[in-house]
Amino acid sequence: MKNRKFIFDNNEEPFVPKEVQALINNGLEFLDKARAELEDSKPKFSIVSFWTAVEIMLKVPLIHEHWSLVCSGRRIERSKYLAGDFQSVTYDETCQRLGDVLERPLPKETIAVFKKVKDHRNRVVHFYHSEFTDTQVKAILDEQADAWFALNRFMRDQWNNIFGGPLNSKLASDEDLMVRSSVFYSDAKFRYLKPTIDEKSKQGFSITTCTVCSKKAAFDNLFNEESGNTLHQTNCLVCGFKADPFIEVTCPVCQARQNLNGSGEKDFNCDNCNHSSSLHDLLNEWDGKLEDFSHSGLPASCCDCDGYETVCEYGGSYLCTDCLVLHESLSTCNYCGGRSTSVSEMSALVGCEFCEGNTKYLND
Numbered sequence: 619m620k621n622r623k624f625i626f627d628n629n630e631e632p633f634v635p636k637e638v639q640a641l642i643n644n645g646l647e648f649l650d651k652a653r654a655e656l657e658d659s660k661p662k663f664s665i666v667s668f669w670t671a672v673e674i675m676l677k678v679p680l681i682h683e684h685w686s687l688v689c690s691g692r693r694i695e696r697s698k699y700l701a702g703d704f705q706s707v708t709y710d711e712t713c714q715r716l717g718d719v720l721e722r723p724l725p726k727e728t729i730a731v732f733k734k735v736k737d738h739r740n741r742v743v744h745f746y747h748s749e750f751t752d753t754q755v756k757a758i759l760d761e762q763a764d765a766w767f768a769l770n771r772f773m774r775d776q777w778n779n780i781f782g783g784p785l786n787s788k789l790a791s792d793e794d795l796m797v798r799s800s801v802f803y804s805d806a807k808f809r810y811l812k813p814t815i816d817e818k819s820k821q822g823f824s825i826t827t828c829t830v831c832s833k834k835a836a837f838d839n840l841f842n843e844e845s846g847n848t849l850h851q852t853n854c855l856v857c858g859f860k861a862d863p864f865i866e867v868t869c870p871v872c873q874a875r876q877n878l879n880g881s882g883e884k885d886f887n888c889d890n891c892n893h894s895s896s897l898h899d900l901l902n903e904w905d906g907k908l909e910d911f912s913h914s915g916l917p918a919s920c921c922d923c924d925g926y927e928t929v930c931e932y933g934g935s936y937l938c939t940d941c942l943v944l945h946e947s948l949s950t951c952n953y954c955g956g957r958s959t960s961v962s963e964m965s966a967l968v969g970c971e972f973c974e975g976n977t978k979y980l981n982d
């Protein structure tokens with residue numbers, strides 16, 4: 619272990635030895651290739667590249683445990699392994715070792731979807747067939763998408779300790795790209811998530827059709843429902859799209875309910891009784907003594923939309939009444955003394971988004 623070179627050496631990142639990282643990079647290149655070939659409508663090539671990526675990625679946990687686990691044959695020598703002159707384990711042996719040696723076998727469903735892709739891949743490589751109908755091509759693409767999704771779960775969930783860390787965001791954004799560019803992939807992800815979505819639906823969650831990926835997987839998350847002014851934040855479990863939030867308010871005079879979106883409207887006008895007040899007065903839940911309000915720092919300013927004094931206290935957090943973005947906390951600018959949702963640590967010098975800072979000092 620002592621001589622191994624680690625790419626990441628701070629404590630937060632997993633230790634990934636160089637040879638493991640090289641293998642991962644190799645697998646990622648084949649995945650990129652498979653994705654490009656899919657976009658170029660070359661499904662036959664894509665399935666070959668994709669399968670190569672699967673075979674590589676499955677070996678990553680083995681090599682991470684010990685390099686000799688990816689070698690087969692009776693004589694195993696480190697020097698030959700380093701020179702690339704060794705007999706590599708087959709796909710079946712790889713699966714077997716993940717279970718028998720590492721005691722973390724591939725899930726049954728994964729084995730099943732991988733098998734279908736492997737069989738198609740073998741047919742593509744070993745036979746000539748031009749007789750695929752459109753329906754068959756679609757079925758193959760569906761199966762490849764299921765396998766792709768299973769491979770992502772293998773990397774992002776089951777073996778997150780190796781593939782995680784700095785790779786995590788790359789894998790996550792690659793997956794978002796797949797969902798958005800391939801209907802086959804978003805279908806596969808939807809199939810995978812269906813039981814979770816059905817369960818949530820049974821629990822009473824409101825689920826709507828996502829405007830981006832068209833899957834019925836957009837969850838309406840309610841915030842601060844008890845207050846009578848409920849913030850709705852919808853996000854899609856399949857493609858991650860977040861719709862613009864809106865707030866369902868209750869008129870304090872006639873109790874009629876009405877939806878407001880974050881259009882920068884400053885006032886609330888009741889459609890039912892014509893009552894009107896500032897949106898800030900309607901939503902602000904600050905309940906200290908009136909004479910203390912000037913010290914509360916409210917209304918604060920929003921750094922998301924540059925709204926000046928648009929932020930009120932709401933549901934234990936802070937809500938911008940202009941853009942309806944929730945903020946966990948407020949900070950004070952050490953130069954102008956103004957409160958806003960994000961202030962630089964150097965504010966005494968550089969100021970905040972709502973002041974110039976110490977220009978005299980800065981210009982010198």
Ligand SMILES: [Zn+2]
Nearest residue numbers: 828831854857
């Ligand atoms: Zn979506």
Ligand SMILES: [Zn+2]
Nearest residue numbers: 869872888891
């Ligand atoms: Zn009203």
Ligand SMILES: [Zn+2]
Nearest residue numbers: 920923938941
């Ligand atoms: Zn805002």
Ligand SMILES: [Zn+2]
Nearest residue numbers: 951954970973
């Ligand atoms: Zn300032």
